[in-house]
Every structure is written in structure tokens, then in C-alpha cells.
Amino acid sequence: SQQGEEDPQALSIQEGENATMNCSYKTSINNLQWYRQNSGRGLVHLILIRSNEREKHSGRLRVTLDTSKKSSSLLITASRAADTASYFCATDRAGSYQLTFGKGTKLSVIP
Amino acid sequence: DGGITQSPKYLFRKEGQNVTLSCEQNLNHDAMYWYRQDPGQGLRLIYYSQIVNDFQKGDIAEGYSVSREKKESFPLTVTSAQKNPTAFYLCASKSAGGDEQFFGPGTRLTVL
Numbered sequence: 001s002q003q004g005e006e007d008p009q010a011l012s013i014q015e016g017e018n019a020t021m022n023c024s025y026k027t028s029i030n031n032l033q034w035y036r037q038n039s040g041r042g043l044v045h046l047i048l049i050r051s052n053e054r055e056k057h058s059g060r061l062r063v064t065l066d067t068s069k070k071s072s073s074l075l076i077t078a079s080r081a082a083d084t085a086s087y088f089c090a091t092d093r094a095g096s097y098q099l100t101f102g103k104g105t106k107l108s109v110i111p
Numbered sequence: 112d113g114g115i116t117q118s119p120k121y122l123f124r125k126e127g128q129n130v131t132l133s134c135e136q137n138l139n140h141d142a143m144y145w146y147r148q149d150p151g152q153g154l155r156l157i158y159y160s161q162i163v164n165d166f167q168k169g170d171i172a173e174g175y176s177v178s179r180e181k182k183e184s185f186p187l188t189v190t191s192a193q194k195n196p197t198a199f200y201l202c203a204s205k206s207a208g209g210d211e212q213f214f215g216p217g218t219r220l221t222v223l
Contacts, residue, residue, distance in 0.1 A: 031210055042115075042201055042214035043154075088153060090212075097142045097161050097205065098169070099212060101153040 006089055006105040014110050019076040021105040023089030024069075032065055032072050033090045033099070043088065046074075081111045114138065115215035117202050122220045124189070124196070132187045132218045134202035142205040143185035144212065147171060147198045154201060160185055189220065197222045 007022045023032070031050045035043040049056045049065045049072065056063045062075040076083055086106045090099040115136040124130045134143065142161050146154040156169030160179040174193025179185055185204075189196045199219050203212040 033210065035214075040199075040217070040219075042216045043203075043212075044214070045211045048210055092210065097159060098144075098156060100156075101146075103151070103153040 006087070006102045008105060009103070010106045010108070012108040012110065013079055015079060015081055017079055019079050019083070019107055019109070021074045021087050021107070023072045023074070023102055025072075025089075025091045025100075026070065027091075029067075029091045031092055032063075033092075034061075034063060034072075034074050035088045035090060035101075037086045037088065037104070039085070046087075076107075079107075079109045081109050083107060084109045115202060115204055115213055117200075117215035117218050119218060120216065122218055124220060124222050126222055127191045129188055129190050130220065132189065132200055132202075132220070134185045134187065134215060135183055136185075136204045136213075136215075137183060138204055138206070138213060139182070140204035140213070141182070141207040143179070144203040144205070145169075145175070145177065145185070145187045146201045146203065148201060148217075149198050157187065157200075196220055 005024050033048045034046045036046050037043045047058045047063050049063045060077045065072045086104040088101050088104045090101045118133045144159045145157040148154050155171050157175050158177040160166035163182050166177050166179050176188045199217050201217045202215040205212045
């Protein structure tokens with residue numbers, strides 16, 4: 001079953017604007033990860049936030065986690081055309097090696 | 112040059128045929144995974160292996176089989192029992208102490 005659900009399903013913005021994607025999940029987690037997928041390619045890990053963290057930064061990426069609401073957001077600042085891709089959140093399954101992926105947000109950045 | 116390779120990139124299969132997708136990693140990772148991705152969808156776990164000679168079913172294992180005879184290799188066989196095999200297949204690996212999964216470039220399987 002897919003635990004993470006991203007919102008919106010698709011997002012189109014102008015270059016230079018910020019992009020915000022949200023992820024909701026259902027059960028307790030140890031960590032939440034965000035991945036990026038360019039069309040027809042494999043996924044690339046972007047950032048991980050642990051359940052005891054509330055916010056994390058990596059370059060132009062900012063991730064927040066609200067465990068009380070079981071939700072996370074990914075903010076990409078000053079977007080570029082090269083940021084065009086699908087973005088997935090993934091939650092771990094406690095006590096296992098498995099990740100559960102959402103359906104993704106398709107981001108289009110218009111030059 | 113470390114990483115995960117998958118082959119072939121594109122694969123065509125006739126109905127009723129079994130096909131095997133290759134996944135190789137030189138990252139010395141213990142865990143390996145196979146996912147299926149359908150258009151506009153997320154990834155669904157088919158099988159995973161935490162260690163050589165051991166593997167477990169994921170959420171959609173029916174019609175698929177795997178083996179893990181070597182640490183570096185985790186081939187996936189799509190059998191004729193899989194009724195709707197056309198999809199994009201992704202292999203991933205992870206170190207025992209890590210959280211991040213590393214993905215291969217994928218194999219697109221089309222049933223003719």
C-alpha cells in the first residue's frame with residue numbers, strides 16, 4: 001500500500017519562483033525522504049528528515065516535517081528549468097528495510 | 112565508477128514468455144530492491160533482499176520471481192503469470208547502516 005500522498009499532483013511555475021510540494025502519510029515513521037525523478041530515469045535521493053527533526057536545509061531545498069499532522073513539505077527556492085522533474089516522498093516502514101513511495105508531484109519550471 | 116546498472120534499457124516480450132531483468136551494483140550494499148512504476152504512479156515494491164541467499168515478497172510479488180546468489184546481483188524474472196507486465200522497472204540498493212536507496216536507470220518492459 002502507498003502510504004505517502006503528494007499534493008499537488010502537478011505544479012507549473014515560472015523560473016525564479018519557489019515551488020512547494022506536500023506529502024501526507026498514515027503511520028508512524030522513523031524518517032521521511034524526498035527523491036527526484038527525471039522523465040524515464042531512475043530516482044535520485046534529495047534529502048532525508050528524521051522523525052525528531054522539524055526542518056532541514058540542503059542548498060535550495062528546505063524540508064519540514066510535522067509528525068502530529070503526519071505531513072511534510074518540500075520547498076525548492078529560486079527554481080530553475082533544470083528542476084523540472086517528478087518529486088516523490090518516501091517513508092520508512094518501522095523495523096524493516098522497506099520504503100513506501102507516494103505517487104509524486106510533477107513539477108514543470110517554465111524558462 | 113560506482114553505481115547500479117540495469118539491463119536492458121528497453122525490453123519487448125511476447126505474451127506467454129518469461130523475461131529476466133538484470134540488476135548489478137558495485138556499491139557493496141547488502142540490501143537490494145525491485146520496484147514497478149506505472150505511468151503517473153509511484154513505485155510499488157515487488158521483492159527485496161536484505162542479504163545474499165535471502166529475499167522477501169513485497170506488495171505486488173505475484174507473477175515475479177527473484178534470486179540473490181551474489182551480493183552484487185539481484186535479477187528479476189517476469190513470468191507469464193504476470194497478467195499486466197508492461198511497466199517501468201527500477202532496481203535499488205542500500206547499505207545495511209544507511210537509509211538512502213540508490214537507484215538504477217530502469218528497464219522499460221513492453222508486452223506485445
